[in-house]
Amino acid sequence: MAVKASPKSKSVWFCTSCGNEFPKWMGQCPACKEWNTLQEREMISGVSGGRGAQHVPGASRKPVRLKEVEATGEDRISLGSTEVDRLLGGGIVKGSLVLIGGEPGIGKSTLSLQLPLQSPHLKTLYVTGEESVKQVKMRADRLGGDSSNCLIFSETLMDSILAEAEEAAPDLMIVDSVQTMYCSGVESTAGSVSQIKETAARLLRFAKESGIPVILIGHITKEGAIAGPKILEHIVDVVLQFEGENRGAYRVLRSIKNRFGSTSELAVFEMTGTGLREVSNPSELLIPQHEDGLSGTAVAAMLDGVRPFLFEVQALVSSAVYGTAQRSATGFDVRRLNMLLAVLERRAGFKLSQKDVFLNMAGGLRVTDPAADLAVVCAVLSSNFDFPIPNDVCFAGEVGLSGEIRPVSQAERRATEAARLGFKKVFLSSYTRFDRKPQGIEVVKVADIPALVKALFR
Secondary structure (H helix, E strand, O other): OOOOOOOEEEEEEEEOOOOOEEOOOOOEOOOOOOEOOEEEEEEEEOOOOOHHHOOOOOOOOOOOOHHHOOOOOOOEEOOOOHHHHHHHOOOEEOOOEEEEEEOOOOOHHHHHHHHHHHOOOOOEEEEEOOOOHHHHHHHHHHHOOOOOOEEEEEOOEHHHHHHHHHHHOOOEEEEEOHHHOEOOOOOOOOOOHHHHHHHHHHHHHHHHHHOOOEEEEEOEOOOOOEOOOOHHHHHOOEEEEEEOOOOOOEEEEEEEEEOOOOOOOEEEEEEEOOEEEEOOOOHHHHOOOOOOOOOOEEEEEEEEOOEEEEEEEEEEEEEOOOOOOOEEEEOOOHHHHHHHHHHHHHHOOOOOOOEEEEEEEHHHOOOOOHHHHHHHHHHHHHHHHOOOOOOOEEEOOEEOOOOEEEOOOOHHHHHHHHHHOOOOEEEEEOOOOOOOOOOOOEEEEEOEHHHHHHHHOO
């Protein structure tokens, strides 16, 4: 008579930062290089039917020839938001898992509740693990919209959530947030690496089997990354990042990962008293809205992904009061600001080391496009000379360490957007090449900072 082998237990060490597992403890995780992040967990081997034996629903157990696979288009559902639909590639794909991350108070819950209120044609199951049903009702009344086809379920246990979802059979399910959910079979608290991995895996399995798209709301860490293991971003189909200053009015929803569309898209929203308002043309809101003749302002022609838009850069240069010059930047990397100031002093002879320099990106946007360098330099020089730059002039160029103006990508699209908004002149690098010269705007090419000063402040 054969003796059935009993399950054996062993200890493994997993990283709370990236989720990788190792057979022994180490001070530094070899995968993500973080220190003191390995925690011990007991694993049971020899048990049949465990999670390791599961397969992706709908996947074939036998390999098939790629040319024999029928390529059909994705079945998409409109969410009632033009900007969100465009960001997703034309609507949310049935059976997909979408993750939306962002800082606290940035508007994640507001956006996730606005979607079902704007699309009453979809039966939506809104699962909240952070708020009560009454709190969600109060927020829905403030946002407005049609809530007749939106079901609210306040629960954190995944078994109950999936059972309710199977019974309700909604067209869309929203979970706010993944860090508050837990599975009864995992011996750890909600928000731990194990719970987040298992919760995401079960929701992915549910979405693929039922064809119901699921939107997850995720928290982020103080470094700006989505909280939990990195495998969470690998599991989901789409990752959207909410960005912007909490004190500012504008929010940017950026596509970080999209298995069904482009990642070179972004959507701009304005936070109002009644929720998030779509900004179809952000350039008209971010360009100068003040009287002529003010120094220290310049307009940058930026390209974020494939979408060009223009915004105002504001600078203030004044004498250092306490002897040590201050450097402050809002929406711009202060280290890059210091580099640009060093280039102005070393390559162009402008003495700014004993002056305070304050920089602000209008609208509370965070700018990472190197093409904004030229506008930053012009705004600083305009404030330093107290010489206003005309409102119908914009800039697009990267500043090198030698003081040269480097060309930027898709300069033609930037110039065309500026011409459409009524700008008369755009400053670009002298090394810029056009396939077709922009119409309706004068292109001024400059090679370096001294040439820029002569052309702009003469």
